[in-house]
Amino acid sequence: MDLFALYQSRIADALSALFPQLADAPELLRRFVVEPPRDASHGDMSTNAAMVLAKPLKSNPRAIAEQLAEKIGEFDGIEAVDIAGPGFINMRLAANVWQDMIATINAESADYGRPKEAPSGKVNVEFVSANPTGPLHVGHTRGTVFGDALARLMAFSRYDLSKEYYINDAGGQIGVLAKSVMLRYCEALGHEIGEIPKGLYPGAYLVPIGKKLADQFGDELLNMDEAAAIDKIKPIVLDEMMGLIKADLAKLNVHHDHFFSEKQLHGEDGDIRKTLDWLREEGLVYQGTLEPPKGKTPEDWEDREQTLFKATDFGDDTDRALVKSDGSYTYFAADIAYHRNKYLRGFNEQIVVLGADHAGYVKRLKAAGKAVSGGEANVDVKICQLVNLLRNGEPAKMSKRAGTFVTLGDLVDEVGPDVVRFIMLFRRNDAPLDFDFDVVTAQTRDNPVFYVQYAHARACSVFRNAKRDLPDLDISLAALQKADLSLLNDPAEIELIKVASQFSRVVAGATEAHEPHRIAFYVHELASAFHAFWTKGKERPELRFVNLDEQTITLSRLALVNAVRQVLANSLEILGVSAPEELS
RNA sequence: GGUCCCGUAGCUCAACUGGAUAGAGCAAUUGACUUCUAAUCAAUAGGUUGCAGGUUCGAGUCCUGCCGGGAUCGCCA
Numbered sequence: 001m002d003l004f005a006l007y008q009s010r011i012a013d014a015l016s017a018l019f020p021q022l023a024d025a026p027e028l029l030r031r032f033v034v035e036p037p038r039d040a041s042h043g044d045m046s047t048n049a050a051m052v053l054a055k056p057l058k059s060n061p062r063a064i065a066e067q068l069a070e071k072i073g074e075f076d077g078i079e080a081v082d083i084a085g086p087g088f089i090n091m092r093l094a095a096n097v098w099q100d101m102i103a104t105i106n107a108e109s110a111d112y113g114r115p116k117e118a119p120s121g122k123v124n125v126e127f128v129s130a131n132p133t134g135p136l137h138v139g140h141t142r143g144t145v146f147g148d149a150l151a152r153l154m155a156f157s158r159y160d161l162s163k164e165y166y167i168n169d170a171g172g173q174i175g176v177l178a179k180s181v182m183l184r185y186c187e188a189l190g191h192e193i194g195e196i197p198k199g200l201y202p203g204a205y206l207v208p209i210g211k212k213l214a215d216q217f218g219d220e221l222l223n224m225d226e227a228a229a230i231d232k233i234k235p236i237v238l239d240e241m242m243g244l245i246k247a248d249l250a251k252l253n254v255h256h257d258h259f260f261s262e263k264q265l266h267g268e269d270g271d272i273r274k275t276l277d278w279l280r281e282e283g284l285v286y287q288g289t290l291e292p293p294k295g296k297t298p299e300d301w302e303d304r305e306q307t308l309f310k311a312t313d314f315g316d317d318t319d320r321a322l323v324k325s326d327g328s329y330t331y332f333a334a335d336i337a338y339h340r341n342k343y344l345r346g347f348n349e350q351i352v353v354l355g356a357d358h359a360g361y362v363k364r365l366k367a368a369g370k371a372v373s374g375g376e377a378n379v380d381v382k383i384c385q386l387v388n389l390l391r392n393g394e395p396a397k398m399s400k401r402a403g404t405f406v407t408l409g410d411l412v413d414e415v416g417p418d419v420v421r422f423i424m425l426f427r428r429n430d431a432p433l434d435f436d437f438d439v440v441t442a443q444t445r446d447n448p449v450f451y452v453q454y455a456h457a458r459a460c461s462v463f464r465n466a467k468r469d470l471p472d473l474d475i476s477l478a479a480l481q482k483a484d485l486s487l488l489n490d491p492a493e494i495e496l497i498k499v500a501s502q503f504s505r506v507v508a509g510a511t512e513a514h515e516p517h518r519i520a521f522y523v524h525e526l527a528s529a530f531h532a533f534w535t536k537g538k539e540r541p542e543l544r545f546v547n548l549d550e551q552t553i554t555l556s557r558l559a560l561v562n563a564v565r566q567v568l569a570n571s572l573e574i575l576g577v578s579a580p581e582e583l584s
Numbered sequence: 585g586g587u588c589c590c591g592u593a594g595c596u597c598a599a600c601u602g603g604a605u606a607g608a609g610c611a612a613u614u615g616a617c618u619u620c621u622a623a624u625c626a627a628u629a630g631g632u633u634g635c636a637g638g639u640u641c642g643a644g645u646c647c648u649g650c651c652g653g654g655a656u657c658g659c660c661a
């Protein structure tokens with residue numbers, strides 16, 4: 001349950017009663033917000049309703065606020081209302097409202113923070129989608145973690161959702177890859193292959209695949225036409241590469257629901273052809289020429305007529321080529337078909353997670369999404385900025401040639417999935433990120449992963465101690481639900497509950513904005529509030545959780561601790577980070 | 585040159601889609617460990633939100649123009 005949403009709707013009701021003309025304009029009632037004021041001295045909740053509605057109601061904010069405040073004062077749980085500044089209405093809630101939140105959180109437990117009802121529509125989150133030509137490297141990691149956390153967040157918010165990986169298996173680079181493997185195959189058969197020729201993939205990860213082929217086929221492949229041999233091994237190589245990639249993803253606890261092959265879009269009866277036909281019927285395809293890019297004309301620029309998609313009709317800067325000079329489809333043509341395919345599968349909300357180097361691709365993807373769905377599908381492209389790896393504050397340079405190439409697997413092996421995930425999420429996705437090995441593995445509060453997990457472990461330790469010191473006390477969840485929560489009236493306790501009570505609206509905001517980092521910052525704040533309260537028990541022993549002489553208050557406090565623990569756990573669950581009961 | 589992202593405390597970053605006196609952490613200074621694991625906490629200090637305009641009751645947030653950093657720029661994927 002979300003307290004802020006609850007009072008928002010109560011205020012909306014009060015407004016419609018006060019101003020009947022608002023009944024005809026429900027969108028106005030969604031324009032105002034109920035939120036915690038930045039400055040806690042202003043109260044627990046604040047609304048800007050009077051200011052937002054002043055213009056449409058042709059009245060002044062103070063006058064509206066006066067009337068509204070009087071109504072709000074009659075609500076259950078409101079202890080004080082006042083009007084401040086240009087027309088803010090500040091509310092203070094009665095202590096029992098906060099105390100009751102503990103029971104609510106404990107009752108809803110793993111579901112606390114989820115909206116009551118599932119939103120309509122189907123969401124497709126496409127992420128990773130790295131070319132299957134080798135293992136995932138560090139550059140892929142951020143998008144992987146971000147996409148997975150966003151998917152978890154939206155699933156938590158009850159969206160009908162599918163996590164998808166688009167396999168670029170139709171382009172020329174798969175042929176190059178197969179050729180590279182052929183060399184390794186020869187090598188495995190004992191032939192001298194020398195240097196890997198330029199343009200082929202030199203990675204050692206192809207060696208075992210060559211060996212596998214040698215085991216399976218012997219020298220059979222050498223005795224056939226090279227093109228035929230390559231065609232024969234392509235699917236095998238592709239399978240092997242996807243196996244590598246899936247193994248890396250599994251290390252980060254990332255599992256896609258669907259792997260979509262680009263290849264299936266090609267061919268006479270494929271989606272690309274169908275989509276292009278459809279676009280032609282809509283008048284969105286034409287033969288024409290493009291202007292060379294200004295300021296920097298490519299040397300091999302040839303001014304030729306080509307098949308273009310009218311991307312400019314949908315907000316793109318220029319129209320885009322659909323067919324290459326050799327007659328095959330462009331990557332973008334396949335992408336348009338892919339988005340149409342998603343739309344026809346019912347995904348009216350399509351989220352695509354891309355790396356920073358694809359920022360220039362955003363407009364055309366959105367244009368494609370609009371075009372193929374008649375404006376019904378929404379495409380949101382999330383760009384993940386670069387990650388700078390650091391050791392001791394110095395850049396940890398990586399280069400494929402020097403062999404210091406860091407793969408996603410290496411990274412996870414060194415610091416663990418929790419650290420990789422949390423650090424990558426403890427930052428807006430569109431800002432660059434420093435990843436310092438020394439900081440993220442430290443067990444101090446500099447390290448936010450540790451700090452948050454420690455808070456959860458501490459909460460669990462309270463229960464272990466209670467069990468040890470008060471073996472006769474029933475501390476089951478059912479018993480906690482009977483605790484007298486009105487005993488929790490110290491300002492420090494109320495403070496902590498308030499932070500825990502923010503979770504629902506943080507989830508709602510993060511979901512709507514497609515910004516999982518908000519959950520990471522929130523859980524850090526909650527951990528901080530919990531650590532602070534914990535330490536208060538040192539200066540003021542009466543605030544300790546476990547009180548041997550007064551089991552009543554102990555039970556109440558345990559209810560509080562469990563609520564906090566639950567919210568920490570729910571937050572970490574969204575982030576895909578473990579919530580340990582004990583730190584080693 | 586076009587497009588997109590970024591510019592907030594000495595450093596690393598937030599700011600709940602336009603709200604009130606812009607917040608955390610690190611570093612600095614001071615204080616709290618016979619502990620509910622101090623693996624933590626409390627307090628002090630730190631700002632012309634790159635610059636200049638505009639929109640309005642109100643701008644870090646939206647618009648325009650500059651400055652600086654990054655990414656990208658028919659047919660690669």
